[in-house]
Amino acid sequence: MVRSSAATPGQAAEGPGREAARALMAQGRRSAPVPRPTARFRNAIEKRFFVLMSAPGFIVVAAVTFIPICAGIYLSFTNYMPTDPSLKFAGLLNYRQLLHDSEAHQAIINTLVFAGAGLAIEMILGVSLALMLARPMRGIRVFRTLFILPLMVAGIASAIAWRSLLNTSMGWGNYFLSVIGLPQPNWLASPHTAMASVLLADVWSGAPTVAIIVLAGLLVVPKEPVEAACIDGASSFQIFWHITLPALQPVLAFAAIFRLVDLFRNIALFQIMTGGGPGLSTSVLNFFVYQTTFVYGELGYGAALAVVLVVLMAIPLLIVFRFARRRS
Amino acid sequence: MTSAPLSLPLRQRRQRKFASIFVTAGLVVGLCFVLLPVFWLVETALQKPANAFAIPPHFFFVPTGENFTNVIHSQFAGTLVHSAILMVMSTVVALVLGVPAAYAMTRSRFRGSRAMSVWLIGAYITPALVYIVPLYVIYQRLGLIGSYVGMMLYYETFQLPFTIFMMRAYFSDIPREFDESAWVDGCSKLRTFRSVILPLVLPGVATVTILDAISSWGEYFGALIFSSSNTETAPVAIYQYVGLEVSDWSEMAAAALFIVVPIMILTAIAQRGLMRGLMSGGLVG
Numbered sequence: 001m002v003r004s005s006a007a008t009p010g011q012a013a014e015g016p017g018r019e020a021a022r023a024l025m026a027q028g029r030r031s032a033p034v035p036r037p038t039a040r041f042r043n044a045i046e047k048r049f050f051v052l053m054s055a056p057g058f059i060v061v062a063a064v065t066f067i068p069i070c071a072g073i074y075l076s077f078t079n080y081m082p083t084d085p086s087l088k089f090a091g092l093l094n095y096r097q098l099l100h101d102s103e104a105h106q107a108i109i110n111t112l113v114f115a116g117a118g119l120a121i122e123m124i125l126g127v128s129l130a131l132m133l134a135r136p137m138r139g140i141r142v143f144r145t146l147f148i149l150p151l152m153v154a155g156i157a158s159a160i161a162w163r164s165l166l167n168t169s170m171g172w173g174n175y176f177l178s179v180i181g182l183p184q185p186n187w188l189a190s191p192h193t194a195m196a197s198v199l200l201a202d203v204w205s206g207a208p209t210v211a212i213i214v215l216a217g218l219l220v221v222p223k224e225p226v227e228a229a230c231i232d233g234a235s236s237f238q239i240f241w242h243i244t245l246p247a248l249q250p251v252l253a254f255a256a257i258f259r260l261v262d263l264f265r266n267i268a269l270f271q272i273m274t275g276g277g278p279g280l281s282t283s284v285l286n287f288f289v290y291q292t293t294f295v296y297g298e299l300g301y302g303a304a305l306a307v308v309l310v311v312l313m314a315i316p317l318l319i320v321f322r323f324a325r326r327r328s
Numbered sequence: 329m330t331s332a333p334l335s336l337p338l339r340q341r342r343q344r345k346f347a348s349i350f351v352t353a354g355l356v357v358g359l360c361f362v363l364l365p366v367f368w369l370v371e372t373a374l375q376k377p378a379n380a381f382a383i384p385p386h387f388f389f390v391p392t393g394e395n396f397t398n399v400i401h402s403q404f405a406g407t408l409v410h411s412a413i414l415m416v417m418s419t420v421v422a423l424v425l426g427v428p429a430a431y432a433m434t435r436s437r438f439r440g441s442r443a444m445s446v447w448l449i450g451a452y453i454t455p456a457l458v459y460i461v462p463l464y465v466i467y468q469r470l471g472l473i474g475s476y477v478g479m480m481l482y483y484e485t486f487q488l489p490f491t492i493f494m495m496r497a498y499f500s501d502i503p504r505e506f507d508e509s510a511w512v513d514g515c516s517k518l519r520t521f522r523s524v525i526l527p528l529v530l531p532g533v534a535t536v537t538i539l540d541a542i543s544s545w546g547e548y549f550g551a552l553i554f555s556s557s558n559t560e561t562a563p564v565a566i567y568q569y570v571g572l573e574v575s576d577w578s579e580m581a582a583a584a585l586f587i588v589v590p591i592m593i594l595t596a597i598a599q600r601g602l603m604r605g606l607m608s609g610g611l612v613g
Contacts, residue, residue, distance in 0.1 A: 042516070049517040050436035057429025057492060058444060060421075064484045065451040065459070072462035080465060129358060132351045143355050150362055152595045154546035156563040157584040160570060161365035164372070164577060170381040172368060208362060236347075257453075265455035268548045268563075272570055289457045294553060299465060306458045313455065 075303035082297045094304035104305060106280045107288035111312065114195065114202075114284050115263040121203050122259055123252070126210025131240070133211060134218040148212060150205040159272035162201035163188065166273075191281035194274050198282055201269050206262070210255045217251030218244070253324030257317060264313040285309045369588070372581035380578040395582035404583050407565035411545055411587075414476060414561060418483035419540040425484075426491030427533060431521055433492070434499040435507060445496075452489040456549050459485045464553060474556025482550045487540050494539070498532030499525070538598040542591050562587050 045052065079090045098104055133144050150158065165173045166187035174184040187197045221244060229239050245252075267286050270276060276283035276291065283291075289309060293302030372380050374391035399405070433441060463482055464473070472478030502525060510520040526533075551561040566587065569580035 046517055050432040051438065053428040053521070054432035054438075057425040057488065060425050060484060061448065061451065061488050061492070064481050064488065065447075065454070068459045068462040068466070068485070069454070071466060072458055075462050075465060085465075085468075128354075132355050132358075135348070135351055137348065137352070143359065146359055147362060148595070149366055152588070152592045153366065154548075154563060154587050154591060156546065156548045156566060157369065157588045158365055160566065160580060160584050161368050163570070164381075164581075165365060165368055167381075170383055172364070172385055175383050175385065204361065204365065261453045265457070267456070272567065286455060286457060289461070290549075293457075293461050293464070299461060302457075303461050306455070306461055309455055310458055317453070 072303045072306060075300055076307050077304075078300045080300040080303075082299075090300065094301045097301060098304060098308065103280060103283070104285075104288065104308075107283045107285045108308070108312065110195065110280070110283055111264065111285040111309075114199065115260060115316070118199055118202050118206060118263045119256065119259055121199065122206035122210050123256060125203065125207040126255065127214055127252070129207060129211035130214035130218055133215050144215070147208045150208045151212065153205070155205075155266075155268040156272065158201060158205060159268045162197075162204070162269075163273045166197050166200075188274055189278065191278045194278060194282045198269050198273055201273065202263065202266060206259055210259060213255040213258065214248065214251055217248050221247045250324055253320055256320050257324075260313070260316055260320065264309070285312065369581045369584055372578050373585050375578050377576065377578045380581075395578045396585075398579055399582045399586060402579075404562065404565050404586070407560050407562045408586060410555075410559050411561040411563070414479055414483070414551075414559075415541050415544040417476060418480045418487055418544045419537060421480060422484060422487040422491040422540050423533065423537060426488050426536075427495050427526075428521070430492045430495035431499050431525065433496050435504070445493075448489040448493050452486055452493065454485075456486075460550060460553050467554065473554060474559055476559055479551060479554045479559060482554060483544055483547060487543060490543070491536055491540060494536045495529070495532060498529045498536075502528050535598050538594045542594055545591060546587065 074087075076094055077089055077091060078087050079093060080087060129147065133140060133147065153161075165171050168174060168184070168186050168189055171187070173187065177184045185193045188194050225243050226239055229243055234242075265286055266284075267290060270282055270284060270287040271290070274282040276287050285305065286309060289302050289305045292298050292305060371385070371387070373395050374393075375386065375389060376392055376394065379386050379389065433445070459482060463478075467473045467478050470478075472481075506524060506528070507517075507520055510524045511517070515524065546563060547561070548563040548567075551564045552567070555561060555564055562583070566580065566583050569576055569583060
């Protein structure tokens with residue numbers, strides 16, 4: 001702060017502030033900070049400025065994330081229910097129940113199928129789309145803009161739209177199929193196609209997401225090696241496989257992490273489109289935790305399932321992280 | 329893939345032309361798929377309720393604003409207000425707490441700062457349910473179920489780490505010399521932050537504000553669990569239309585557009601920053 005230099009005698013005479021002021025005056029500066037009774041306080045703030053700046057944010061982050069996670073882990077060792085809200089330690093009760101719960105096993109399998117298939121489809125389609133969008137063509141900007149659209153549509157709205165589009169008798173999906181003479185599946189109503197239907201809705205937003213991320217990477221990949229290879233007579237596929245793909249690796253890893261996280265925690269699609277059914281065919285772990293906790297009220301068991309979900313999600317994520325680190 | 333050099337043999341040039349047609353076809357097919365649900369929402373929302381589930385669909389019709397007026401006069405309008413209140417509250421809190429923290433993180437190394445950045449990523453990617461289940465029990469005891477404060481605190485589980493993370497990328501773009509020369513000129517650290525650094529990152533702050541606002545506006549699951557009738561948000565309210573099965577598709581679509589259109593407007597404003605933000609987030613991680 002720049003203040004007037006009229007120091008009153010008797011004020012805190014010596015201190016780091018005063019010394020600094022002298023040093024500055026010696027350099028011929030016009031104004032210099034002059035200590036006041038608040039100087040010590042000011043100095044203290046100045047010294048710990050960054051700690052004070054970051055403390056509120058970090059404390060709140062810790063409060064809203066660390067506390068619930070710890071509480072959740074503890075909760076997973078209790079038998080908490082709304083009818084019996086005791087937080088008494090129940091040992092491994094919930095985890096033992098998990099071993100014998102075939103519905104939970106099905107949910108774990110469904111989760112892995114959904115995340116694995118979703119990731120594979122979205123990465124392949126997304127990268128292909130990005131390669132197409134990276135070509136310098138007339139009007140490509142319009143395409144690039146329009147393909148961002150799914151990223152803007154809130155998950156809930158897309159779930160509603162897809163639920164209606166895939167309605168067996170009144171949806172547009174089957175209408176279009178009937179127009180071109182293809183068989184019309186039961187989509188959400190049949191256990192054989194329900195998961196694929198939800199995947200379709202997820203790919204709708206997931207593939208463009210991957211495409212946009214990869215496109216941003218593609219546009220900054222150096223052009224010289226590509227041109228050199230082109231002149232040397234390499235095929236487009238060879239160029240893609242040996243030059244473009246390795247250069248894109250960090251971006252691909254990022255896109256994969258981004259999608260994996262989303263695939264593991266998607267819930268609106270399942271709740272709106274299928275409700276986990278028919279039967280258990282689309283009961284993914286995330287949705288199963290919701291049902292267990294908030295529909296059946298078994299909060300302790302739900303917390304244990306949530307712990308399993310995190311472990312299940314952490315494994316592929318760590319692999320991708322490793323993969324990204326090793327090469328880049 | 330730049331434009332074809334003239335030295336290329338004819339065969340290769342012809343191949344390129346062929347590839348171009350192929351790519352355009354692929355893009356058009358992809359675009360149809362991408363636009364289908366959006367088109368459905370708009371078409372159904374402008375349709376008379378009785379025609380909403382006509383098969384074959386009425387693609388040519390006189391649009392009506394009836395559904396939008398119905399939605400505005402229903403309880404749904406109130407839930408839009410709740411959503412807006414929450415959006416402003418949670419975004420302001422995330423920015424006020426997150427921006428200074430991000431600045432401090434880029435300007436000083438302190439014990440545990442590395443652990444903190446790992447924790448931020450971890451906290452952000454943790455599935456919502458991992459927070460929601462224990463928070464539900466905690467909120468029950470504290471009486472926070474159905475309150476804005478409780479919902480906002482839950483929103484901070486993703487907004488605050490996201491804000492800190494993104495803002496950190498923007499702050500690290502600004503060289504430390506800017507801070508140091510301000511200090512040498514006698515600026516206090518607070519003044520340096522406020523008058524020198526903050527103006528430089530304002531575009532970044534704007535982008536993060538919009539992304540925060542979008543994530544809060546579209547949040548569904550936390551609001552479903554923690555809200556009561558007084559704080560119910562629009563995405564939760566729309567779920568009730570689904571419960572009605574087929575009776576009100578056109579009104580449901582109109583309601584969905586009330587959620588989607590503000591996001592589109594915000595995204596259009598932030599489009600440039602959006603790309604950059606996505607990438608910087610990735611590069612820091």
